[in-house]
Amino acid sequence: MSRVFADQTLLAKLIWGALGLSVLDALFQGNWPLAAVALATLALSLAPVFAARWAEIVIPPSFITAIVLFVGSTLFLGEVFDFYDRFWWWDVAMHGGSAIGLGLVGFVMIFMMFQGDRYAAPPIAMAFFSFCFALAMGALWEIFEYGMDSLFGMNMQRTGLDDTMRDLMVDVGGALIGAASGFAYLKGLEYGGLPGIIDEFVRRNPRLFRRGGGGRR
Template sequence: MHTTKNFKPIMLAIWASLLLAVIVAFGLARWSLAFVTLATLALSLVPPTLASRWSLTLPVPFLLATTLFFFASIFLGEAFDFYERLWWWDLALHGFSAIGFGLIGFLFVFMLFEGDRFAAPPSAIAFVTFCVAMTIGAIWEIFEFGMDQIFGLNMQKSGLLDTMGDLMINAVGSLIASVTGYLYLVRNAAGLLGRGLAQFIDLNKRLYQKSKNRLKK
């Protein structure tokens, strides 16, 4: 089983590259590029930092996926204007993020039941997974609206059409995540995404086992 320790050199190389890009951008007085790169680096450090604080072990694919997502959305999207160059860039990122947040929502809800598959109907857990992903997507749209109104940015692009398109893509991604969670509970398998769930649960078994002491009380 690969853990974060096995791939620590890879993650350090990615972070070192971003840090070097920040230094070069500052040296060339490319302030906006420096800010975007620094933001990408900071956000990519959030998952492992929170995992360390909460004593979680993150699967390598999760770390790589989050780092690449921040790189694609902030660094490529904003610094290199991929949102304007590629019409599907924003939609793809919204879809992938919805799936990701949905899977995280499933893991959190399943953790509340301490890994007990019979504590709640799989359909109910899947529904909560869908709601978590959609809620996060809606909050992001509110954030985009606020940034546009307060700071005069253009995060919503075409306004209502962009917002509704993002929400529909979020719904599709959320549905994929909820179906994945449902199949994992019912069949203990759900393809590649299901294996990701199983890997996280296996690496953090203490969070998904019924506490014997609690049952005795």
């Protein structure tokens, strides 16, 4: 496990360290809400590392860093420092980033089902299904926000229908970017950027993509 953490980026380690210090400082000051949020943020940002270890897969450090940044920005900065209200574009950025990530995850999951066979289905079809996966996850999140507002009197939707529709439109844009990255990868354009992340995941997990030869050569 120590090797897994050693392979992570310096930025991810710094964020984990800052969150750990925030938990200790909040506990020392008796600020229980801050301690709870900081601890939840730390736990959720570490969850992919332990999940990958349990599933015996290797997640590229760059993708782990993106997850850590997203979770920290959503929960810690968004809720503790009220970034959602201070910056109108914060919610847009969070939804767009998550949709891109889900588009990549959706593509990788579908590619795993075909064991890395690039010719098992047309690239446009695989990209379409990864787009649908990302958009479906975005829609489920909006249902979750509605449920939290209705059942517990929270204000996750803020402006109601306008907020929901804006979030879904941003999700569409992010899902398109994630799906397009998968399409570019299948077309052999995996030279850095988001397609490069897919290629790195495939190369680091050859047993899951036997028919594809373990990524670009």
